[in-house]
Amino acid sequence: MQNPKSQQLSRDYEAKNLLVLEGLEAVRKRPAMYIGSTDTRGLMHCLWEIIDNSVDEALAGFGSEIEVALGADGSVSVHDHARGVPVDKEPRTGLSGVEVVFTKLHAGGKFGNSSYTATGGLHGVGASVVNALSSRLDVEVDRDGATWEMSFRRGVPGVFDGEGPNADFTPQSGLRKGKRVAKGKTGTRVRYWPDRQIFLADAELSIRHLHDRARQTSFLVPGLKIEVTDARHGEAAVETFLHVGGITEFADFLAPDAPLTEIIRLQGTDSFVETVPMLDDKGAMTPTDVERDLDVDIAVRWGTGYDTVLKSFVNIIATPKGGTHVQGFERGLTRALVKSYEGTRGLLKAGEEVVKDDCIEGLTAVVTVRLAEPQFEGQTKEVLGTPAVNRLVARVVESEMGKFLTAPKTRQVARTLQEKVVAAARTRVQARAHRETQRRKNALESSTLPPKLKDCRSTGVDSTELFIVEGDSALGTANVARNSEFQALLPIRGKILNVQKASIGDMLKNAECASIIQVVGAGSGRSFDVDSARYGKVIFMADADSDGAHIRCLLATLFFRYMRPLVEAGRVFSAVPPLHRFELINPKKGYDKYIYTYSDAEYQRKSLELTKRGQKFKEPQRYKGLGEMDADQLADTTMSPKHRMLRRLTVDDAEAAERVFEVLMGNEVAPRKEFIIEGAYALEADRIDA
Structure with a gap:
């Protein structure tokens, strides 16, 4: 039996119900179709479209300088010294070349071979899409001895009475002739304000990505100078990119x-x-070999x-x-x-x-x-x-x-x-041989796991945790302190191999590294499958001293280099054990008998606070290692999900992380020495634990 509602919908579906999106309306309705997304990535894509138009001119041999500026008022401007967008009338539409380029989809000079031989532009939608997604766009063209001007609001041509996108606007088609310029002077200036009705509130232009793209382009077009100015946060910061080595x-x-x-x-x-459709003399599209x-x-x-x-x-x-x-x-x-x-x-x-x-x-x-x-x-x-x-x-x-x-x-x-x-x-x-021996379907089906692993009873990945523990002495206490239902322990002996310096073969031969990869159970390197990992969280638990910090760094290097998807998924953590314990004598109301602090600064503040309040306490205990804690203390401070503190390892910028690991853990000694010397000058002498 047909639903009455669907019958009603069926009767009302006629030609009058069809919505026809004219011109740039389609872009504003479905912006992600044209720029990928409406977050920072889409915002950057709009900027690339305008910059690439200027780069295409330089690639064709016109103009050797491009200036890009991010304004304090939220505007973006791109200025080149190339031929300038055509200002004469386009015969089919009767509109100026500027208006055609900025308002008509699939219109531009890059479809045939007469103006450009090789370009990044292809579909003729770049400038018009940016225009459609801007609350205001101004374009100025120096050509034929004059500056030609035109403005748009969300793709509609017109005239603004004042500065910025909120100025009064009067719709008006046509190119306006401005001041005179030298006859040989040519170029295009585009300034636009991204429309915040379209882009997400937290979307913003990334100056780092802009610098990377400008540097990349200057390599690819030798001799092209690109100047980037960022004036969004007060004083303007200027970076210039010019490379002649290609x-x-x-x-x-x-x-x-x-x-x-x-x-x-x-x-x-x-x-x-290549066989492509081309217009013949009769206006029909005919397959043609080109x-x-x-x-x-x-x-x-x-x-x-x-x-x-x-x-x-x-x-x-x-x-x-x-x-x-x-x-x-x-x-x-x-x-x-x-x-x-x-x-x-x-x-x-x-x-x-x-x-x-x-x-x-x-x-x-x-x-x-x-x-x-x-x-x-x-x-x-x-x-x-x-x-x-x-x-x-x-x-x-x-x-x-x-x-x-x-x-x-x-x-x-x-x-x-x-x-x-x-x-x-x-x-x-x-x-490959190593991976074939280490894979298993679940904990009960495998007898190849390291005997020193203290596994948990639960097989639910989401709730389980693997603690990688420094030293056998801490393992005994941790084994008592853990919740064996969902917490597993894997001890490592001393400092593992620095895999940033070692080959894959050396890494697989190292017993500690091999055990860790085997226990995680998801492979390594290119074959790593994050969905096969046996534990929901992997937690490094080492002493709160310099040796412990080194061990955490070595473990982080192993996971970043060979099990990176686990880090990118936010499933790798570092435990934060306390440095000091205060034992209060007859604690006052509101204080527990034991108070833990996790840094020297916090220890000083807490000591002053207790003294100021007249609260007496025994000589504070400083933990030199995890083994000095009893099971209850370790559970309360470091292992119990109710009270512990964890630091999540994240990879916000994979390329930057690669560079840091290479500097700190790689073969090159000079960059690491320079890093240490720079850090030494920034370190206060009284913070050194000697």
């Missing part, structure tokens, strides 16, 4: 480790035929480390999720290296094979391709989809890399690289 300098900047090879440039040009040129320029280098850093770009637009150009690069690189072992002795043994992951271990690469009208997957341009690029890039990389591996003058370096790749292949096989 992607060679970029790869050197990105490299996280010492070099094993010099930077190798893999360059080539090829062409392909020949495209593809320029490939890649900088690669291998280092002594194990991490892979790969940045890819299409017409200088970043493609963080890769695409056909990255697939072609990896395929060509793997083919070249595999072929290089043919006819060599003493490198690959019988039965051994090299795969892509072995070839890119320790690799830093900047992959750039340039072509007209690239096919991206979505307006955010995060993935290149042009199919032919895969084949052509693979061909160029295989050829150029093959030359490097066989050239007489680079033979010794090539041999070192081949040995590194073989070592990575052997380590991969060892790691």
Whole structure:
């Protein structure tokens, strides 16, 4: 039987009920479709769209300076010295070029090959989308001996009577001619205020991301100067980015480790035929074969480390999720290296094979391709989809890399690289064998867990906790203090291996590291599966002294390097044991008999407070280690969920965290020495526990 309500809906569904969104209304209705989201990421995407228009001009050879400014009034401005947006009439619409670019979706100069040969813009929606999502946008164009001006409110052209987005507004189409300028002076200035009706209240522009993008662009367009001014918080802070070394300098900047090879440039040009719909003389869309040129320029280098850093770009637009150009690069690189072992002795043994992951271990690469009208997957341009690029890039990389591996003058370096790749292949096989022996479905099905593990009875991941405890002496007390229903204990002997300096093979051979990975039960490295972790929380419990801090740092390094998804999920913690205990004599009302403090500053404050109130207490006890506490004290202060304090390890910025771990725990001594010396000057002498 049909629902009466659905019958009513069915009768009312007629053509008059259809909603037609005109012009930029669709953008305001569904902004995330065009900019990805309405949080900080979407706000930054709008800025990229305007900056990229200026960069495309520089890429075409017009203008070598771009100024970006974040104003105290919430505005954003981008100024270039390029050709300027066209100000003459567009014949089909009868509107000026400025109004067409900023109000019409899928309109711009990047669809054909007459104005640009290779650009980041593709769909002709960037400037118009930013305009639609701005409470006010002003554009000024220096061209033909005059400054041409136009303003918009949420995509509607008009005139503002005053400064800022809240000034009185009168709708009015048409470009206004302003003051005269030198005849040869050209350029475009765009200033806009993001619409807070669209973007989330806590969305704000990230100056760090802006600096990173400006630096990246200056590497990709050698000679382009980008000046970024941030005046949002009082005095203006100015950063200037200018690099002439191109992607060679970029790869050197990105490299996280010492070099094993010099930077190798893999360059080539090829062409392909693409079938695209084009307007014929009768106005119909006809499939037409078009020949495209593809320029490939890649900088690669291998280092002594194990991490892979790969940045890819299409017409200088970043493609963080890769695409056909990255697939072609990896395929060509793997083919070249595999072929290089043919006819060599003493490198690959019988039965051994090299795969892509072995070839890119320790690799830093900047992959750039340039072509007209690239096919991206979505307006955010995060993935290149042009199919032919895969084949052509693979061909160029295989050829150029093959030359490097066989050239007489680079033979010794090539041999070192081949040995590194073989070592990575052997380590991969060892790691796979190790994972196969350590996996288990649940606690009852496995007999391979370390015998020193004191497991809990519960198998519910959400409620269980694993305490990694420093030393066997603390283990005995912790075993009594814990709630064995949901708290498990794993003791470690002394300081574990510093995995930032060690290879994967060395890490897996280390008994303590292997035990931790085995007990967590989710694998390690690229194969780590956070959903397979046996415990909801992992808690480091070490003494509150310098040795304990070092152990926590070593454990953090292990988890960040090989079990990072667990850290990113917020499931790794550090216990905070107390430093001091006050035992009160005849405690006054409102005071417990025992009071714990967790720092020297808190100890001083509490001591003064008790003395001021006339409360007598015994000589405070200072804990040198967890083993000095009895079970009740350890439970109350460090293990009981009701009273304990935990510090959650988080990764807000993975790249920054990588740099910190490399400085503090890596092979390079000089940066760590510099860090310690700088910290020493900031440390007060009376805080040193000597």
